[in-house]
Amino acid sequence: MFDHVKFGVSDYAASKAFFLKALEPLGVAVVAEGSPAYGIELSPKGKASLCLYQTDEKPAHLHLAFTAENRRQVEAFYRAALEAGGKDNGAPGLRPHYHANYYAAFVIGPDGHNIETVCHEPEA
Template sequence: MFSHVNVGITDFERSYAFYAAVMTALGFELRVREPQAQWAGWAAPGSRRPLFFIGLPYDRQPASPGNGGMTAFLAATREAVDLCHAAALDMGGRSEGMPGLRPHYHPDYYGAYFRDPDGNKICVCCHEPAPLR
């Protein structure tokens, strides 16, 4: 459905460090990093698209998060949700909802929410049932 998603940032090196940790926790791979152009992008292993990009706004005006806007990443496991949320907080993100079940969405929805250093709202969620023990 999507070709790519882009999130506006204000400080490339800070945002790159933040998202590199988040993407690593999710198992996504860096596809492009151009510090001179101040943008970078990641995708799932073995796929070309969709891509998730960070970068300064094209018009070079200040980046600002939208009211009601959110980017949600699909995690393969609940453990990946936990790892990603922890990595986001370790890198200066702000929690908007600890990892856990959200049964009001559906019985197996396990998600976490945080804001990046620029205030962009990010969700990480897994739709799979808990593994059998």
């Protein structure tokens, strides 16, 4: 269901240290990291990820990413979400800065949360 969950933290260094230590017994390790504003992605062997980033926003908006089996599902999600009242935050398309087959769409939900659907598979 979830591909990744991303949320803001008020103390990036402390949160990073906490989650790395607390989740270590579950096999969680750093997958990617950028500046504190971009954050860190933690995952056990390429499965669903937990992403943290530095923010002053209170409360921080959530970023929820759902797994799609194919790119058609990403496109269908985007259309349905806009029809349901979501606001565009990134039309379906490749995001090669994440990886070559990262095909995603983003909408802002009713409470301001960034809702994403992503397919990691190459085009069929």
